[in-house]
Amino acid sequence: MTADRKKFYIETYGCQMNKYDSEIVAGILGKEGYTQVFRPEEADILLVNTCSVREHAETRALGRADNLGVFKHKTPGVRIGVLGCIVQNRGEKILEDHSAVDFAVAPDSYRQLPKILNNHREASGDDFSVRAFLDESDSGETYDDVYPARVKGLSAWIAVMRGCDNFCAYCIVPHVRGRERSRPAAHVVEEVRKLADEGVVEVTLLGQNVNSYDDGTHDFPDLLEKVAEQNGIGRVRFATSHPKDLSEKLVRTVADHEKICSHIHLPVQSGSTRILRVMNRAYTREAYLERVDLIRKHLPNVGLTTDIIVGFPGETQSDFEQTKSLLREVEFDGAFIFKYSPRPHTSAAGLKETLTEGEKIARLQELNAVQKTITQKRNQMHIGRTAQILVEGPSKKSLKDAMGRLENNKIVVLPDTKLQPGKFVTVKITDSKGITLFGELVDFKFQ
Ligand code: 5AD
Numbered sequence: 001m002t003a004d005r006k007k008f009y010i011e012t013y014g015c016q017m018n019k020y021d022s023e024i025v026a027g028i029l030g031k032e033g034y035t036q037v038f039r040p041e042e043a044d045i046l047l048v049n050t051c052s053v054r055e056h057a058e059t060r061a062l063g064r065a066d067n068l069g070v071f072k073h074k075t076p077g078v079r080i081g082v083l084g085c086i087v088q089n090r091g092e093k094i095l096e097d098h099s100a101v102d103f104a105v106a107p108d109s110y111r112q113l114p115k116i117l118n119n120h121r122e123a124s125g126d127d128f129s130v131r132a133f134l135d136e137s138d139s140g141e142t143y144d145d146v147y148p149a150r151v152k153g154l155s156a157w158i159a160v161m162r163g164c165d166n167f168c169a170y171c172i173v174p175h176v177r178g179r180e181r182s183r184p185a186a187h188v189v190e191e192v193r194k195l196a197d198e199g200v201v202e203v204t205l206l207g208q209n210v211n212s213y214d215d216g217t218h219d220f221p222d223l224l225e226k227v228a229e230q231n232g233i234g235r236v237r238f239a240t241s242h243p244k245d246l247s248e249k250l251v252r253t254v255a256d257h258e259k260i261c262s263h264i265h266l267p268v269q270s271g272s273t274r275i276l277r278v279m280n281r282a283y284t285r286e287a288y289l290e291r292v293d294l295i296r297k298h299l300p301n302v303g304l305t306t307d308i309i310v311g312f313p314g315e316t317q318s319d320f321e322q323t324k325s326l327l328r329e330v331e332f333d334g335a336f337i338f339k340y341s342p343r344p345h346t347s348a349a350g351l352k353e354t355l356t357e358g359e360k361i362a363r364l365q366e367l368n369a370v371q372k373t374i375t376q377k378r379n380q381m382h383i384g385r386t387a388q389i390l391v392e393g394p395s396k397k398s399l400k401d402a403m404g405r406l407e408n409n410k411i412v413v414l415p416d417t418k419l420q421p422g423k424f425v426t427v428k429i430t431d432s433k434g435i436t437l438f439g440e441l442v443d444f445k446f447q
């Protein structure tokens, strides 16, 4: 442990927004003279940024916080903090139930971290009277003026809006992350400029419901356009889009700008209008399919991905069959399929579960098998195509090979090239195995 006790380690669970929030936390602490370390044994402060979206995610993250307790035994004075959605969800009970945890800070209260850490540093030995719980939810916090401390790389995430107003019946997010609020477009653009100057070539605009972005003057397509205009930025991605807010203007904006990647993550959740209604998703199966038609009309090579929940309360065999048929009809490039997990505070928590765990698992496996075949078929359709990739680095399987991504987010492996990460090159797709495409170099395109 360092004399000034200013080294922190942070471990992140959950979605991209949470990963971004860890960068915000690192930015806040970095400004106060704290240093980030990447091994828990080197740290004085151990932070676990948690996720609440499914119960399993919560159990894993809290289990990890408990396990990190060993470092307190090894080195007195080490402090453990739990951050993120769980804090909002479980409240002060976290401190009661997890004796190793010294402080718990909810997503809108990270600015208070230096103060909490100061109190701990000033307290002698293991004085637990300074254990702290902080939750300033719905304070309108957007961390608009905080520059996140990112690990240097080609790509960066930027949260452009936070929170969610949709209250889908199963979802804890609006309860733990508060109401929607958007950062001013000018500030987002300023951050993008700074990133481009630091060598970032790809930015992903993040929001729980990113396409409902509205700063009072700009809607989401306006923002995308402004970001894409910045020199040095070669690619702009965004996630996650809600089908009800997916406008023709958005699709056209993606189509009209080479730099805006033709990849849309559009969670459908269920193929049954009846279940969608109970889920409070605000669209029918037909309306969703119309959105898909609109997207494919303007973006023929789009990468279209989705999220699905199986085993929502009351989901009959017929509802499930409709989800399966929707998968076949749409032919997504990829789907993240989850078992329903009842969450506190949500309206679905009051609904009686009608499927056993075994039935949920069976439905999950069946859909995964259906989707696997579709993903392979969709990938094969790219064989013979010539397209551009952004080189990211060596391939996972062989350091000699390079890997990069197509605009639609599919991974392409190139044999034995000496390509520098960050380069845009043109490749011909020659093969497809599993979820990976293989290609050969056709041309360099330098920025
Ligand atoms: N149970 C299972 N999956 C859920 N998701 C959100 N809430 C739940 C829940 N209670 C899934 C949705 C969402 C994704 C991020 O997580 O599919 O799109």
Ligand code: SF4
Pocket: 164, 165, 166, 167, 168, 171, 172, 173, 174, 208, 209, 242
């Ligand atoms: Fe959750 Fe629905 Fe909001 Fe997505 S749109 S974060 S699923 S409430």
